[in-house]
Amino acid sequence: MRYVSPWREAAPVAGTMGEPGARGRFGDYGGRYAPESLVEACREVEEAFREAWADPGFRGDLAELLAVHAGRPTPLTPARRLSRELGVRLWLKREDLTHTGSHKINNVLGQALLAARMGRRRLIAETGAGQHGVATATAAALLGLEATVFMGERDIERQDLNVFRMRLLGAEVVPVTTGSRTLKDATSEAMRHWVGATGDSHYCVGSVIGPDPYPWMVRELQRVIGDEARAQCAAELRTGLPDHVVACVGGGSNAAGTFAGFADTPARFVGVEAEGGAGASRGRLGVLHGCRSLFLQDGDGQIVEAHSIAAGLDYPGVGPEHAHLRDLGRARYVTVTDEEAVGAALRLARTEGIVPALESAHALAWVIRAAGDGGLPAGSTVLMTLSGRGDKDISTLKELL
């Protein structure tokens, strides 16, 4: 039997993970599907970001904040005992060690700094489990901005600790009572609110989703993960490059930021989705929250609610660039069940002394499965982004174990 590679083309694909094309498109995906007033606001954000990103002064300020406030660079940790058990060489990029405990702070510090540069006095954000809300509240406090965070009423009930944390940091948390009262509705409400507040407020999107320029801008702000990891691999690995680069995918920001650092290498990219939130793996073309991408839909084209034990993966779609990377065969997207993720979290805790966020545990669950079934050849070098720490998930784990 002939071995058929799941990668349709040999990586890398020239020109991937640069700027989007005309009208903010990654292939067929992306764009700026928004009311006229937001189209204008997005244009302003794009212009400001382009200018800031080309300005060494802005880059320097951001690098300093990331270093002295967020704790970068994060280590690249060899998972020694687990690697021996799996027969692969697994390296972990430790975003769990950043201030506030996940990669979200990288994006938020960048956007908060941009908002201040644009003369905005307030950040608007949506949040599901509260991780992006807490990061936004943190950055707002640090830079002397106000923060208004939209959160579904059901999520507010489920995540009372993060709600309190945001209020402790001085943010206003606005309950959203429409629809399923979760992340999807909170995002719609935040965008609606921004329509009437574009003059003094910046909408701080939490992942590589939303209207152009957000998918591109958030990926650029998260590429610090991949750029650091690339330099660390060059110093640590015999070949200088990993064979596989793996990350979990909710909207896809930690994965996009990691992949971007290796876009011009032959490293194979794997994005791991939750079984119940598999936008890239099982979504269909649609338009939501300002962009055209892949979304979970029912027979009538209605967006279906996502379900995952990991709140950060509980989004029914995926960022447009991931949809494009999937079409190109540059990245592969796979799914993992809640049970596999919990098992992987426990295994990392017991072999390496690290309790990962349940989101990150999805990426690890695929590594464990693939090491067992030949998806990862023995001896492969695997770089995996550990997107966050598991403290927020302790009570979930306590109920299950």
Ligand SMILES: *Cc1c(COP(=O)(O)O)cnc(C)c1O
């Ligand atoms: C929010 C979150 C994710 C998912 O978001 P992406 O944009 O896909 O990276 C993953 N891990 C953690 C720890 C998170 O908080």
